Amino acid sequence: MANINVSLQILPRVPDERIYEVVDKVIAYIASTGVKYEVGPMETTMEGELDELLEIVKKAQNICIEEGASRVLSVVKIDYKPEGVTMNEKIGKYRK
Template sequence: MSLCNVSLQVIPTVNEDRIYPVVDKVIEYIASKGVKYEVGAMETTMEGELEELLEIVKKAQEICTEEGASRVVSMVKIDYKKEGVTMDEKIKKYRE
């Protein structure tokens, strides 16, 4: 397979003062997986093999419920093409 990008936004149903701590646990998990990722104000974008990134998305739901969320709403975006796609090719010109 080729590299793709998956963006994930999790919205856990918890008390307002727990939202960031729960999201932080998801981001810690993403970091522990060794995939390239970038945290944004509204979502986290990851780069890697589609299968691995989808497993991370799945585990993110479980992390939220383990942290006390009664429900999790997630938005997932996938950018995939046969030749592969990287975050750098999309945003490099904005970072120079």
């Protein structure tokens, strides 16, 4: 299967002073998987195969719960086309 993009915005229900700490653990996990990813101010976008990226999304939920979140709200966006789609084709012209 061709590479696709999945964007994940994760909002763990933890005390305000812990939100960044928990989100940082999710981002560290994403980095450990070896998929191509970019962190933005509102979400993290990943590039890879759909099944692998959806497993990462599932694990991200569990990380938040393991960190004490009573609930996790996530927004997931998937950009798919059969021949594949890359982050670079969408935003490469904006990079310096």
